[in-house]
Amino acid sequence: MKLLYLNGPNLNLLGTREPGVYGKATLADIESLVRQRAARSGVEIDFRQSNLEGELVTWIQQARGQFDGIVLNAAAYTHTSIALRDAISAVGLPTIEIHLSNVHAREEFRHRSLIAPVCRGQITGFGVNSYLLALEAFIIDNGDK
Numbered sequence: 517m518k519l520l521y522l523n524g525p526n527l528n529l530l531g532t533r534e535p536g537v538y539g540k541a542t543l544a545d546i547e548s549l550v551r552q553r554a555a556r557s558g559v560e561i562d563f564r565q566s567n568l569e570g571e572l573v574t575w576i577q578q579a580r581g582q583f584d585g586i587v588l589n590a591a592a593y594t595h596t597s598i599a600l601r602d603a604i605s606a607v608g609l610p611t612i613e614i615h616l617s618n619v620h621a622r623e624e625f626r627h628r629s630l631i632a633p634v635c636r637g638q639i640t641g642f643g644v645n646s647y648l649l650a651l652e653a654f655i656i657d658n659g660d661k
Contacts (some may be wrong), residue, residue: 517658520583521550522572524591530655541644550647557655562640575604581625586611587650594629612650615640
């Protein structure tokens with residue numbers, strides 16, 4: 517199995533950006549943990565980050581035929597991007613939306629996800645473990661086939 521992990525705007529600042537909300541782990545730390553866990557199950561990981569909405573859309577479009585699923589932390593684009601929603605829907609790959617913080621316990625504008633309705637599921641509020649839980653969900657789902 518091969519999974520594409522996509523990370524949206526400002527996630528390159530993890531570790532220093534509001535550590536009380538997002539934790540102290542950097543995106544490189546998270547990637548390392550995901551790769552270690554994935555290796556134990558023979559899962560290949562491609563891990564990317566962009567602050568650009570169009571680049572994320574392009575990567576989603578290119579994923580068809582290359583990956584078995586997508587794990588997406590769209591960050592602020594979660595609440596604003598019809599383009600990401602349309603790309604996920606068009607490609608038809610199982611996608612899991614993730615967030616480090618519990619977006620439903622934060623500002624009102626973060627409570628609505630435009631991408632959730634076209635995703636297989638949503639994992640929110642478990643910090644770094646949100647990334648690992650998404651991996652586990654794909655591993656479990658793949659084992660059921």
